[in-house]
Amino acid sequence: MLKPEEMTRAVVVGSMDSLDATIECLYEQGILHLIDFTTPDVDFKIGQPLSKASADSQKLLKLRSMMRVLGIEEHKPKEKMTVSAIDKRLEQALVTLDLNTTTKNEAKQKIQSLIREKEAEIRALYPFASFGIAIEDYDSYDNVTCLTGICRRDPSDALTSKIREIEIFTEVRKSDVSVAVFVKNELKPEALKILSDREFQEVKLPKLTGDPKKIISANQEQISDLKMDLRRIETDLEKVRKQFADFIISSEEHLSIEVMKEETPLRIAATENTFVMDGWVPRSRFHEIQKTLNQRCGVHVFVEAIATEKDDEPPTRLMNSKLIRPFELFINMGSTPKYKEIDPTVMLFITFPLFFGLMIGDLGFGMALFLAGLAVRLKMKGSQVMKNFGTIVMAGGLMASIFGLFVFAEAFGVPFHPPPLSADEYSWESVAYIPIHPMIEKMENVNELLAISMLAGWAHLTVGLVFGFFNTIHHSLKHAIGKFGWLLMLLGLFEETMVIAGNATITSEFINSTLFFAFPTDFAMDFAGIELSIPALVFIIVGVVVLLATEGGFALTELTGIFTNLISYARLAAIAVGKGGMALAFNTMLFPMMFNGWDTAGEIVISILGAVLLVVAQLFFVFFLGALSAGIQAIRLNYVEFFLKFFEGGGTEFSPLTYERKYSVITTE
């Protein structure tokens, strides 16, 4: 549970003739994590792909380009196709598909570009169609220039007043004016200046001849013809899609697997007649690989377990029970633990829902989250990540419901009973009397929540430091003992917070009389108005001495670190109270609006409006934002405060030679 699966270094050696069979056999078993061979020398070269690799990857390329052409990348076949059926049909199907899709696709692209061209011509000619000037007449003069374009405002008056010899055509349109101005070459700059004052944008006319109106209508006819052709091609492609989509996806999967297998030799060492594969196998399954290879390849292939060397880095395969496994998601989001490191998944399984539950602490929202998590789990069957995420939300929701029911006694931000200090607050008593009273009044007993947060922080960090001790003991006893220094300091700081809290909270009273029973709280001195516990001070000083002896003086710069780490858990209380306060605020504002009466039409409208506002506010601000911030804080306490005490990461994930068939299946005949 706390340790990854044990690995054995395995070397597979065999004659080249049995390479195919060996690769096939290893992929089927899926337990060998291959170490890539990257250092060829005189004796060993990097292996060559199997003979079929090049032909198969060409076919694969073709299939993938067809998938793009037909737009079926996301298509999911309903039935699995047998590998033998794929092999039988593939050659012929590729030829048929080539004829039907590649040529049709080329035609389709040509037509599309033609349509675009014609449409661009129409766009360019349209503003000038009403002028009745043939296109060639716009620019066939030696001494006269024609400016064609669009202006924001009509420039005719300005132009005629400034320039005498000029001919202007304009048409006022919805938001602008189309203009064609014929002017002597030498007057062009002046005309341009007047035009650009009216935000003139030049439009270049296409190189065509004839009446724009006629060209436009001819183009329109052509476009509608082309579109008809396009539809015909689309129908043909649709037919191909219907007929071949399943086949293409299934065979793409099959060929990908084949190519992956055929290219495996590129990752191993080979001589002319032999090959050597080096890798890791889970220790418990080593004999399986030996037995199967023996059966399948006989004397030509030999497997041996070799002793691991000191700086070997075996891959990490986390081993957790089914219940805990979804929480590996949090580990996978960061870095894989090293092989020798402690796998903290089980702590995440315990602390994440607890922290989350404490922060949300509401029966209604907790149940809603539980259901939301369940929905994600059921809906997102395809994605393991989303399934795990759903399970985590379910666990958090469940814990939040338990906290909401027994500890805080509230649902949807409304307490079961009005809190003692504000007896007129809205509560579920007006609906039903629920015989559960809160252990902690969320809005009134903040100190209690803070003390609980400190306790949670101390326990969490202590486990982290203990993990750290076991992680470091492998390579340095000195640093491992350093963790004791931190532990002592943490204990001192925790005791100090509990002494300051004194008898003000039940938690601190309990801790002082149990964990710290040997150190009476009055054994303290006054320091700048703060009660300073002498035993706590002793713990801290001893801790500092241990640190100085093991980690050196530099570690002292981290002194405030452990303090802020502990206080950082106050966010548990802060978010619980903050969320509760937000819900209370919306309820106090909107309940009176909702219950103002149902007699007149106006009252009914206001009541409905109040109800809608309440639902929206509670849903977005309290439920979504609350769940988001509680989730982030719960995971952050783990990643930052907890993980940094022990976690190194940077391990290699165990990824054995294997494949997964979703749309194809091997049948033994």
Place this chain on the structure above:
Amino acid sequence: MAVPDVGTGLALVGAGIAIGVAGLGAGIAQGQIGAAAVGATAEDPKMFVRSMIFTVLPETIVILGFVVAFFLYGLA
């Protein structure tokens, strides 16, 4: 409600300033780090945890602000 004396009031204002200004400072720092962290995570999702650790570094300031505010609140 009894009117508190000026000293109490000043202590409470001090507590407010302690946490408020500390929060502001941490916010400014965290904003810049956060922007960079989001960029890094977008390029490589495995950077998520490391980005998060960098992003929350300035929170120490608020935590210390909170402690000061807490003690001032106790004095009031």
